[in-house]
Amino acid sequence: MMSNNNSLNASDLRDRLQALASREGIRRWDLGAACSDDCSVQVDRGEAKQLKASQRSSITVRVWNNDGLVGITSTTDLSDGGLEQALVGAHTASRFGNPEEIPQFSPLATAPLPELDRPLQPRQGILPLLDTLRDAEADLLGRHPAIQTVPYNGLSESLSQSLYLNSDGALRQMERTQASLYLYARAEEAGRKPRSGGAVRLGLGSSELDVQGCISEAVDRTVSHLDYRPIETGSYRVCFTPEAFLSLLGAFSSMFNARSVLDGVSLSQRDSIGSDVSVPFLNLHDDGLHPGHISAAAFDGEGTPTRRLSLIEGGTLQNFLHSEATARAFSVEPTGHAGLGAKVSVGPDWFVVGSNPQVSSGNSLNHRTESGPFVLIEDLSALHAGVKATQGSFSLPFDGWLVNNGERVSVEAATVAGDIRSVLSGIAHLEAESEVTHRGVSPHVWVDELSITGEA
Amino acid sequence: MTNAFSNQWRGLLESLLHRGSTAGADLVEVFLEGTDHIGLLAEQDRITSVTPSFARGAGLRVFRDGRDGFVSTNDLSEAGLQRALDQALAMLGLEAQQLTSAAAFEGLKQLTDHGLTKADWLGRCPSLDQASQCLLQGTAHLDRLGQHLQVRRGSYARDWQEVMVAASDGTFARDIRLHQSTGLSVLAADGDHRSSIGRRYGSSDRPDDLRDWDSEASAAEVCTSAGTMLRADYVDAGQMPAVLANRFGGVIFHEACGHLLETTQIERGTTPFADRVGELIAHPAVTAIDEGLSGGSFGSLSMDDEGMEPERTVLIKDGVLQRFISDRAGELRTGHKRTGSGRRQSHAFAAASRMRNTFIDAGSHTPEQLIESVDQGLYCKAMGGGSVGPTGQFNFSVEEGYLIENGKLTKPVKGATLIGDAKEVMPRISMCANDLELAAGFCGSVSGSVFVTVGQPHIKVDSITVGGR
Numbered sequence: 001m002m003s004n005n006n007s008l009n010a011s012d013l014r015d016r017l018q019a020l021a022s023r024e025g026i027r028r029w030d031l032g033a034a035c036s037d038d039c040s041v042q043v044d045r046g047e048a049k050q051l052k053a054s055q056r057s058s059i060t061v062r063v064w065n066n067d068g069l070v071g072i073t074s075t076t077d078l079s080d081g082g083l084e085q086a087l088v089g090a091h092t093a094s095r096f097g098n099p100e101e102i103p104q105f106s107p108l109a110t111a112p113l114p115e116l117d118r119p120l121q122p123r124q125g126i127l128p129l130l131d132t133l134r135d136a137e138a139d140l141l142g143r144h145p146a147i148q149t150v151p152y153n154g155l156s157e158s159l160s161q162s163l164y165l166n167s168d169g170a171l172r173q174m175e176r177t178q179a180s181l182y183l184y185a186r187a188e189e190a191g192r193k194p195r196s197g198g199a200v201r202l203g204l205g206s207s208e209l210d211v212q213g214c215i216s217e218a219v220d221r222t223v224s225h226l227d228y229r230p231i232e233t234g235s236y237r238v239c240f241t242p243e244a245f246l247s248l249l250g251a252f253s254s255m256f257n258a259r260s261v262l263d264g265v266s267l268s269q270r271d272s273i274g275s276d277v278s279v280p281f282l283n284l285h286d287d288g289l290h291p292g293h294i295s296a297a298a299f300d301g302e303g304t305p306t307r308r309l310s311l312i313e314g315g316t317l318q319n320f321l322h323s324e325a326t327a328r329a330f331s332v333e334p335t336g337h338a339g340l341g342a343k344v345s346v347g348p349d350w351f352v353v354g355s356n357p358q359v360s361s362g363n364s365l366n367h368r369t370e371s372g373p374f375v376l377i378e379d380l381s382a383l384h385a386g387v388k389a390t391q392g393s394f395s396l397p398f399d400g401w402l403v404n405n406g407e408r409v410s411v412e413a414a415t416v417a418g419d420i421r422s423v424l425s426g427i428a429h430l431e432a433e434s435e436v437t438h439r440g441v442s443p444h445v446w447v448d449e450l451s452i453t454g455e456a
Numbered sequence: 457m458t459n460a461f462s463n464q465w466r467g468l469l470e471s472l473l474h475r476g477s478t479a480g481a482d483l484v485e486v487f488l489e490g491t492d493h494i495g496l497l498a499e500q501d502r503i504t505s506v507t508p509s510f511a512r513g514a515g516l517r518v519f520r521d522g523r524d525g526f527v528s529t530n531d532l533s534e535a536g537l538q539r540a541l542d543q544a545l546a547m548l549g550l551e552a553q554q555l556t557s558a559a560a561f562e563g564l565k566q567l568t569d570h571g572l573t574k575a576d577w578l579g580r581c582p583s584l585d586q587a588s589q590c591l592l593q594g595t596a597h598l599d600r601l602g603q604h605l606q607v608r609r610g611s612y613a614r615d616w617q618e619v620m621v622a623a624s625d626g627t628f629a630r631d632i633r634l635h636q637s638t639g640l641s642v643l644a645a646d647g648d649h650r651s652s653i654g655r656r657y658g659s660s661d662r663p664d665d666l667r668d669w670d671s672e673a674s675a676a677e678v679c680t681s682a683g684t685m686l687r688a689d690y691v692d693a694g695q696m697p698a699v700l701a702n703r704f705g706g707v708i709f710h711e712a713c714g715h716l717l718e719t720t721q722i723e724r725g726t727t728p729f730a731d732r733v734g735e736l737i738a739h740p741a742v743t744a745i746d747e748g749l750s751g752g753s754f755g756s757l758s759m760d761d762e763g764m765e766p767e768r769t770v771l772i773k774d775g776v777l778q779r780f781i782s783d784r785a786g787e788l789r790t791g792h793k794r795t796g797s798g799r800r801q802s803h804a805f806a807a808a809s810r811m812r813n814t815f816i817d818a819g820s821h822t823p824e825q826l827i828e829s830v831d832q833g834l835y836c837k838a839m840g841g842g843s844v845g846p847t848g849q850f851n852f853s854v855e856e857g858y859l860i861e862n863g864k865l866t867k868p869v870k871g872a873t874l875i876g877d878a879k880e881v882m883p884r885i886s887m888c889a890n891d892l893e894l895a896a897g898f899c900g901s902v903s904g905s906v907f908v909t910v911g912q913p914h915i916k917v918d919s920i921t922v923g924g925r
Contacts, residue, residue, distance in 0.1 A: 074509035151724035343505040385841035415923025453693035
């Protein structure tokens with residue numbers, strides 16, 4: 001249960017806001033609120049480095065003024081004074097509401113919610129977390145002599161509560177627990193450059209985290225990059241790991257974002273639905289309810305229920321992600337991907353990449369058995385800098401290996417560059433086995449002819 | 457307790473610090489914060505988003521034997537702060553009720569109030585009406601000066617922050633910070649050709665900044681760049697010399713070297729420069745500085761988030777490493793003296809050693825001399841963002857680039873990413889021009905996103921890896 005000093009009482013919040021709104025002459029309003037109780041630890045060579053805890057709360061209030069225009073304000077102050085300040089601030093801001101696009105309550109804000117099997121897990125508390133992480137670090141350091149530090153590490157657990165309510169009577173609320181572990185090791189051998197690798201695990205509670213799996217993966221990844229060589233600049237067949245492919249797809253998610261389409265900053269257009277955007281053997285869904293999605297929520301910022309949505313089916317674009325306002329503009333239903341704002345943001349929940357069972361790629365590539373040459377890309381970095389989402393292009397540093405004649409050699413600093421449209425329409429093969437990662441679900445994805453730049 | 461932070465908080469803060477000290481903490485620190493933020497977005501010829509937000513909170517940190525426990529809360533009541541402190545103490549195995557042989561707490565010193573002269577800053581900032589008009593003027597200029605513009609955007613953010621820091625070593629200080637940033641961006645599209653260009657302008661401590669903004673000149677800069685890049689070819693990848701323009705070109709030093717000179721990196725063992733103070737780590741042409749007070753620059757501070765007045769820190773002098781950027785925990789754990797660089801995004805983060813206004817100092821050449829010295833290479837006129845990893849590998853993107861052929865700028869190119877290793881690239885910065893300029897940016901790291909300035913004159917890097925197609 002949420003501790004008494006940091007929890008939200010939905011009906012109390014609704015009554016307080018209703019009273020304040022009536023006093024200010026505001027007839028239409030809605031509110032999103034969240035509070036959380038988190039703790040986390042970091043260690044450094046056996047010693048506790050930093051122990052952290054936080055109790056956070058915030059609310060966002062939207063009001064519609066007498067001209068029907070919308071204003072919004074956020075605050076961390078849940079006292080009566082804080083609520084009043086937020087309400088008055090939102091009312092003031094509503095003078096600047098955009099008359100061309102006025103958000104409304106979601107028509108699904110009172111629709112039944114999906115069942116989510118995410119039982120709340122008990123929290124262990126900070127000192128047991130510290131012991132677990134200290135042991136994990138010691139275990140990891142003992143696995144290989146070249147690994148001398150784990151400079152980035154952390155173990156955390158949290159309990160959070162969020163709610164949505166509006167003046168038409170909608171009331172959504174949920175609680176969830178979540179835990180995460182990350183271990184990024186650094187290794188160095190005499191006369192060689194330092195190398196690093198890491199792993200992440202998420203769970204509903206800290207006691208169910210796969211600590212050993214995280215350690216082993218961090219060790220394997222780090223050690224596999226020790227024997228590195230430069231790669232010659234050129235065009236290569238590339239295999240993306242599930243994590244890397246999901247990172248790339250996520251960086252270009254504006255392709256599926258109705259808000260971005262309406263704003264003119266997406267690669268897609270209003271009439272792109274029904275067009276072929278990838279190879280015919282690719283399916284892509286956004287599935288916020290997927291059992292592997294630890295952070296699953298039953299409703300979005302506007303109270304719309306979360307659901308599984310087909311984005312690409314057999315290579316054809318099927319749907320966009322919608323808020324209430326964008327759905328109205330497209331004459332469809334909201335899809336449960338909205339934030340809460342004067343200009344409502346839209347974003348994906350959890351990508352699931354898979355094969356279309358009706359169409360074969362014609363290839364049978366397998367990253368474990370292919371003799372090469374190909375580049376296996378494990379992780380992409382600097383997506384915030386190297387992706388031009390509005391243009392489709394990317395040029396990104398990566399960690400990976402050059403596989404040639406069955407030999408796998410880590411690639412010294414290099415970048416991969418291309419265009420997401422060419423990547424999607426040039427996929428050579430999707431491997432049969434999908435992996436659940438902390439970013440979504442995907443198999444290994446093969447793409448021919450991508451530009452790699454190395455230091456050679 | 458009053459909403460504003462003043463001497464009236466002394467009693468409560470002293471009681472908290474006393475409680476922590478008597479429990480056995482080596483040092484207790486309380487950071488109080490109140491913020492008032494406004495964000496505005498103009499798209500085409502209309503204001504499409506106004507987002508006011510307010511926040512109040514506290515971050516309490518307790519040190520014991522080199523370790524620290526940190527708790528943040530939005531509850532500024534006496535009970536809420538005590539609860540947070542007790543939680544921080546408990547993390548280190550200390551209990552508030554248990555008297556130990558703690559470091560004596562002798563009370564807070566006299567309040568050092570940097571905010572006294574800044575009391576009217578919030579009121580002097582532009583009203584929503586004024587800010588909206590400025591942005592709409594900017595997008596109108598874009599419309600007039602640009603071609604093939606599919607999207608025109610203007611954005612404005614005003615961040616007002618009041619902070620109070622109290623620590624059991626007697627530190628008692630208050631400040632008011634004001635940051636404003638304005639940006640224009642466009643997406644130009646013509647058939648398959650596309651270019652997206654944005655520029656941000658930022659200042660601190662200047663309530664009138666937006667009123668003084670030359671929106672027409674900014675729009676002209678963005679439109680010229682977008683027009684040039686619209687039909688630019690992708691750069692050919694490889695190793696080549698590069699000349700990086702001044703202002704935001706300074707991101708190369710920020711990513712390639714600046715982060716590695718933060719004591720946080722020594723603590724983690726992730727900097728190759730940890731034991732190299734007094735040694736040549738860069739080309740002798742390079743002098744690099746990080747300072748807290750560069751009149752009105754985005755990263756300027758009257759005091760850092762640990763209550764210390766910032767100093768001008770010469771990091772590298774003629775290629776020789778001089779100092780590290782240090783905060784309280786950094787000094788405690790690495791022995792490098794604090795430099796007034798303890799910074800955090802908000803009360804939700806513990807302070808860490810972070811850059812402020814960081815730049816490579818001017819040299820003696822002209823920018824033209826740098827370009828003339830390159831046979832075949834890349835001229836990076838505008839940079840995008842970048843990052844540095846745990847092994848010192850850095851990267852950053854080039855937003856507007858040109859080929860240099862036979863000592864002259866020729867055709868524009870796009871899609872370039874520069875990557876490298878700090879230890880290798882610093883000795884390759886062989887020429888610095890005489891046109892130092894600074895640019896506003898945001899830096900994300902261990903203590904969140906903070907306002908910073910990057911800067912440099914034009915510089916020449918003898919060889920760097922350019923990723924592209």
